[in-house]
Amino acid sequence: MFFTAGKYQYGHRTVAYRSDYCLSCDDNTVSVQQRTFDVLQVYYVPVLPLGFRKHWHCTRCRKNPHARVKTSQGIKILGLGVFSLFAAMTWLLPFKNSDDAEAVWGLRIGSGCLVALFATLILFHKRGSSMTLSERREALPRFTPTHCLFCGEPFNATAQSCAECQVEYL
Ligand SMILES: [Zn+2]
Ligand SMILES: [Zn+2]
Secondary structure, eight states, X not given: OOOOEEEEEEEEXXXXXXXXXXTTTXXXXXXXXXXXXXXXXXXXXXXXXXXXXXXXXXXXXXXOTTSOOOOTHHHHHHHHHHHHHHHHHHHHOOOOSHHHHHHHHHHHHHHHHHHHHHHHHHHHHHHHTOSOHHHHHHHSOOOOOSBOTTTXXXXXXXXSBOTTTOOEEO
């Protein structure tokens, strides 16, 4: 018999929208904040109410916009480390005859090229993401749609929230 327990979210209610920078989309997007009532369930039976929680979601990908995305940068750094080590080892390889020398030089040049490739990729990546998340978010204008995304009523850009449904625009 397997044990099933988990957190379940009830009563999704839209509370706010804002301009955002989504790390998953790697782009400027609009995020929606929803309030849910979270309950801990065991065997589909609610056992412990955890209370009201607010969560932000990207309206494009539905994920948490600020969840750290496992970038390929880590893999590139790992690649650089592995191939640097490999390149260093090829210089320590002893060779006795000219046939070996050809193979060893091939390995030395090949691994040297791979090290250079990974180093270039890392430098290129850093240049593209020089702004921090908060800097990107501060650069964004406030999200003010002409019509409320939630109820569709015309939205007054000077107001903080929709007059009709009270959804906030931050
Ligand atoms: Zn997104
Ligand atoms: Zn509204």
